[in-house]
Amino acid sequence: MGLLSIIRKIKRKEKEMRILMVGLDNSGKTTIVLKINGEDTSVISPTLSFNIKTITYQNLKTSAKCMEMIFNFVRRVVDSSDLRRLDDCKMELDNLLKEERLSGASLLILANKQDIKGALTPEEIAKVLKLEAMDKTRHWQIVGCSANTGEGLLEGFDWLVQDVASRIYVLD
Ligand SMILES: Nc1nc2c(ncn2[C@@H]2O[C@H](COP(=O)(O)OP(=O)(O)OP(=O)(O)O)[C@@H](O)[C@H]2O)c(=O)[nH]1
Numbered sequence: 001m002g003l004l005s006i007i008r009k010i011k012r013k014e015k016e017m018r019i020l021m022v023g024l025d026n027s028g029k030t031t032i033v034l035k036i037n038g039e040d041t042s043v044i045s046p047t048l049s050f051n052i053k054t055i056t057y058q059n060l061k062t063s064a065k066c067m068e069m070i071f072n073f074v075r076r077v078v079d080s081s082d083l084r085r086l087d088d089c090k091m092e093l094d095n096l097l098k099e100e101r102l103s104g105a106s107l108l109i110l111a112n113k114q115d116i117k118g119a120l121t122p123e124e125i126a127k128v129l130k131l132e133a134m135d136k137t138r139h140w141q142i143v144g145c146s147a148n149t150g151e152g153l154l155e156g157f158d159w160l161v162q163d164v165a166s167r168i169y170v171l172d
């Protein structure tokens, strides 16, 4: 393989970002991925196993992996209207972040379903999840959103893409 083709291969690789999306059942993971990809969100059914989807976003190919079956008890997408389950959410998030494979991963917490009356605000959720007390090396952001209206999704994914892109050296 010539040097040029190796460089091209690296370039292509660097433009691919792998996202692991996990969350409570019914929290809106599937709807978020469809919405961000401009697909129809009117008929949604629970994901039975897991879902792997590649979406093109800001010239970066983003492979959003929704492994709901395997990671059903690992919560990272927050259903802001489901108050009772937030403590479990905190415990599972802490366990998830202990995973060595995720040690350098950027963490985006989507506080979904903000359109529902009485939903906790992102600030309130950040408090329950004690995000400020997290290891200082972790890059994290919490964003309120609604997969129904699309509000906040771009803000969240923009942060994620920029945060990951800023850490990698892209040849151009
Ligand atoms: N009001 C409101 N409903 C939402 C929102 N996002 C998703 N929903 C609804 O919540 C329900 C569950 O959404 P899904 O996208 O299937 O959730 P999921 O996390 O993929 O669920 P599983 O596949 O079972 O793990 C659906 O009825 C969606 O229409 C939102 O932002 N606001």
Ligand SMILES: [Mg+2]
Pocket (backbone or CB within 6 Å): 029, 030, 031, 045, 046, 047, 068
């Ligand atoms: Mg689903």
